[in-house]
Amino acid sequence: MKLAICGLGHIGGSLAEALNGHVELAVFDRDPISRSAAAAAGLRVVDSEAELVRFDVVIYAVPTGAVLSSVKALLDNRRATGVEAPLVVVDLASVKSGVVIPISELVRSDASVSYLSLHPMAGREGSGFGSRDPHVLDDAIWAEVDTSTQYGSDLVIAVLALLSRQLRACFLPLSVELHDQSVAQVSHLPHLIALALVRQLHQSDHLPVVELLAAGSFKGATRVAATDPDRILDLCWPNRVALKAALADLSALLMEVEGNLSEEEEVSLYRWIRSSQLAGQKRDDPNPTSIIWRGDVSEVKGYLDQIRNSGRRIIETSNEGGYVVLHTI
Amino acid sequence: MKLAICGLGHIGGSLAEALNGHVELAVFDRDPISRSAAAAAGLRVVDSEAELVRFDVVIYAVPTGAVLSSVKALLDNRRATGVEAPLVVVDLASVKSGVVIPISELVRSDASVSYLSLHPMAGREGSGFGSRDPHVLDDAIWAEVDTSTQYGSDLVIAVLALLSRQLRACFLPLSVELHDQSVAQVSHLPHLIALALVRQLHQSDHLPVVELLAAGSFKGATRVAATDPDRILDLCWPNRVALKAALADLSALLMEVEGNLSEEEEVSLYRWIRSSQLAGQKRDDPNPTSIIWRGDVSEVKGYLDQIRNSGRRIIETSNEGGYVVLHTI
Structure with missing residues (x-):
C-alpha cells in the first residue's frame, strides 16, 4: 500500500511522522518551505500535487475549505492520466458538511475509488509542520463519518487497520450532522468561550490586577485561546450553523444559573451544581479504549x-x- | 511567633503542611476526624477552638460563611480570658464582602489586634485534609484585601515575610470590591461555565457519542467541574452579585460571537478571534514574580x-x- 499525506500542518505532520517507516509513505504540501522541512525530517516528499495520482491511498489533512477542490483535482488528474487502480481518498476535515456530500458524489462515478471521512479528536495548540508531534494522535478517538459510498474494500480495511495498529485509533462511526453538531459542542464552542473569557479579562478597568488573580480554572478554560487564529476560523466558520445552536443551548444554561443566583436561598444553585456534576460522572462510560x-x-x-x-x-x-x-x- | 491555622480543608491543610517546621505551628478543625488525620500527619493539633486564644497569629481557612462567627468567637474569648498580647487575625476567605467590613469593625475596638485579609489564588480540585498538597501554594499570587485597620505592626510584617519566604507568596493589595469582582470573573465564572458545558453535554440526545468526541479544549474548560459542590457553592453564592455582573458581561460577548457567526462573510469572526487573542498576549505583564x-x-x-x-x-x-x-x- 502506497500512502500519501497531503497537507503538512499540525495534524498532517504528526500523522506523517507517526506512520513513517510503517507504510510506504510520501508527503506533499503546497508550501515549499513545509516540503523542505519534511524532507529534512526524513520524510519522502513529492514535489507536485499531480504525483499524488500514483498512490493507493491519499489522506487530505488540508484546511476544511481546501479539501473539496484538492480531491476534485486528484480525481480529474486520475481520469486525465487513465489511472484505474483502486484508490482510497481520506479527508481529515474538522467540519464535514460541505465536504462529505460533494466528495461522495464525485467518488460515486468511479467504482474503483473508496472514500473515508475521518477526524482524529486530538491535537494541540500550534500550527504548521514545526508543531508536529508523532504521539499527539496516540489512543485518540477518530470520528468516522458515513460517506454513503462503497465501503469495506480490502484497501479501506488496510487503512483503518494501519491507524488502529500504529496509533491505537478507536473509530467512532457517525453521520455528518451528528459529527458537526458534536464537535460544535465539545470543541468549537469551548474555543469561542476561551476567547470570550480572554476578551472579557482585557475589557476590565482593572488590568493588570484581574489577570494576576487568574488561577487554574481560568487558565484551563482559556488554554486554547492561543490557538492559531486561522485554525480557529477553519473550525468555527464552516460549522457556524451547528455552532450557533450550541451557543444558544449554552446561553440558555447560563440563564438558568443567573436565575439560581437571583433566588433568595442558595438551594436552587446547589441543586444545579450537583445535578450538573452527576451528569458529568457518566463521562467515563463507555470505555474509551473501545x-x-x-x-x-x-x-x-x-x-x-x-x-x-x-x-x-x-x-x-x-x-x-x-x-x-x-x-x- | 505562635501561629494557628483554623480549618483543615484543601487550603488550610496545604498551608499547614507547607509551614510546618518553619514556625511554631498548631492546627484546629471542628471535625475530629480531620484533627486526627492532621495529628497522624505530624502536625501539632489543639483540641478546642477556645485554645486558639493563646496564639499570636490565627489564620482562618474555614468556609466563607463561617469566618465571621469564628473570628467573633476568638475575640469574645480573648476578652473573657483577659488576653492582651498582640494578635493578628488572618482570614483566607474566597469572597470578601460580608467578611472584611464586619471583622474590621470587631477588630477596631481592640488596639492590640491586627487584621489581614488574604486570598491565595491557587488550589486544585478536591476538598478536605486528604487533598492537601504542601506545594499547591508555591509561587502563588495572594490577594491582600484592604481591611482599613491598623497595619504594618511587626507581627503583620512577620506573617507576610513568613509566607513570602516559605511559599514565595506575591501579595497583590486591592479593595474588597475589586477582589470580589475579579474572582467572580477569573475563578467563579469559569467554574459555572465548566458545569454548564458538562450539563449541556449530558442533555445531548446522542450520548455517549458526543462525549467520546470531547478533546482537549472541552477537557480543559471542564476540569474544575469536578470540584466539591460545597466548595463551588461557597465560592459562588456569597459572591452572587459580582458573579451575575460577570455572567452578564460574558453573555454580551457571546452575543457578539453569535452576530459574527450570522454574517455573510467570515471577516468579522476573524477580526473578533484575532482581537481577543491580542488582548490575551498582555497576560504575561507585569512579571508575576513581582x-x-x-x-x-x-x-x-x-x-x-x-x-x-x-x-x-x-x-x-x-x-x-x-x-x-x-x-x-
Whole structure:
C-alpha cells in the first residue's frame, strides 16, 4: 500500500511522522518551505500535487475549505492520466458538511475509488509542520463519518487497520450532522468561550490586577485561546450553523444559573451544581479504549479480522444505543 | 511567633503542611476526624477552638460563611480570658464582602489586634485534609484585601515575610470590591461555565457519542467541574452579585460571537478571534514574580527589610497604575 499525506500542518505532520517507516509513505504540501522541512525530517516528499495520482491511498489533512477542490483535482488528474487502480481518498476535515456530500458524489462515478471521512479528536495548540508531534494522535478517538459510498474494500480495511495498529485509533462511526453538531459542542464552542473569557479579562478597568488573580480554572478554560487564529476560523466558520445552536443551548444554561443566583436561598444553585456534576460522572462510560462501529458486527467481519491480526484482542462485543461497541485490549 | 491555622480543608491543610517546621505551628478543625488525620500527619493539633486564644497569629481557612462567627468567637474569648498580647487575625476567605467590613469593625475596638485579609489564588480540585498538597501554594499570587485597620505592626510584617519566604507568596493589595469582582470573573465564572458545558453535554440526545468526541479544549474548560459542590457553592453564592455582573458581561460577548457567526462573510469572526487573542498576549505583564504593594515604597519599609532579610533581592521598583511593583529575584 502506497500512502500519501497531503497537507503538512499540525495534524498532517504528526500523522506523517507517526506512520513513517510503517507504510510506504510520501508527503506533499503546497508550501515549499513545509516540503523542505519534511524532507529534512526524513520524510519522502513529492514535489507536485499531480504525483499524488500514483498512490493507493491519499489522506487530505488540508484546511476544511481546501479539501473539496484538492480531491476534485486528484480525481480529474486520475481520469486525465487513465489511472484505474483502486484508490482510497481520506479527508481529515474538522467540519464535514460541505465536504462529505460533494466528495461522495464525485467518488460515486468511479467504482474503483473508496472514500473515508475521518477526524482524529486530538491535537494541540500550534500550527504548521514545526508543531508536529508523532504521539499527539496516540489512543485518540477518530470520528468516522458515513460517506454513503462503497465501503469495506480490502484497501479501506488496510487503512483503518494501519491507524488502529500504529496509533491505537478507536473509530467512532457517525453521520455528518451528528459529527458537526458534536464537535460544535465539545470543541468549537469551548474555543469561542476561551476567547470570550480572554476578551472579557482585557475589557476590565482593572488590568493588570484581574489577570494576576487568574488561577487554574481560568487558565484551563482559556488554554486554547492561543490557538492559531486561522485554525480557529477553519473550525468555527464552516460549522457556524451547528455552532450557533450550541451557543444558544449554552446561553440558555447560563440563564438558568443567573436565575439560581437571583433566588433568595442558595438551594436552587446547589441543586444545579450537583445535578450538573452527576451528569458529568457518566463521562467515563463507555470505555474509551473501545472500538465502536455502526450496525451489525457481521457487517464488519473483515475489519474485525484485521483488528485481531493487528494484535488487539476483542474481549467483549456489546450493543449500546444502536452502536456495536467492541471492547478491546 | 505562635501561629494557628483554623480549618483543615484543601487550603488550610496545604498551608499547614507547607509551614510546618518553619514556625511554631498548631492546627484546629471542628471535625475530629480531620484533627486526627492532621495529628497522624505530624502536625501539632489543639483540641478546642477556645485554645486558639493563646496564639499570636490565627489564620482562618474555614468556609466563607463561617469566618465571621469564628473570628467573633476568638475575640469574645480573648476578652473573657483577659488576653492582651498582640494578635493578628488572618482570614483566607474566597469572597470578601460580608467578611472584611464586619471583622474590621470587631477588630477596631481592640488596639492590640491586627487584621489581614488574604486570598491565595491557587488550589486544585478536591476538598478536605486528604487533598492537601504542601506545594499547591508555591509561587502563588495572594490577594491582600484592604481591611482599613491598623497595619504594618511587626507581627503583620512577620506573617507576610513568613509566607513570602516559605511559599514565595506575591501579595497583590486591592479593595474588597475589586477582589470580589475579579474572582467572580477569573475563578467563579469559569467554574459555572465548566458545569454548564458538562450539563449541556449530558442533555445531548446522542450520548455517549458526543462525549467520546470531547478533546482537549472541552477537557480543559471542564476540569474544575469536578470540584466539591460545597466548595463551588461557597465560592459562588456569597459572591452572587459580582458573579451575575460577570455572567452578564460574558453573555454580551457571546452575543457578539453569535452576530459574527450570522454574517455573510467570515471577516468579522476573524477580526473578533484575532482581537481577543491580542488582548490575551498582555497576560504575561507585569512579571508575576513581582511583589506588589499599594502606596509609596517608604510606607512599607519594614516589609521591604523583611523581604531583603528573607534572601530575596529587589531588582527594580516601579509604579504601575497606582501600584508599587517590586521586581524581585
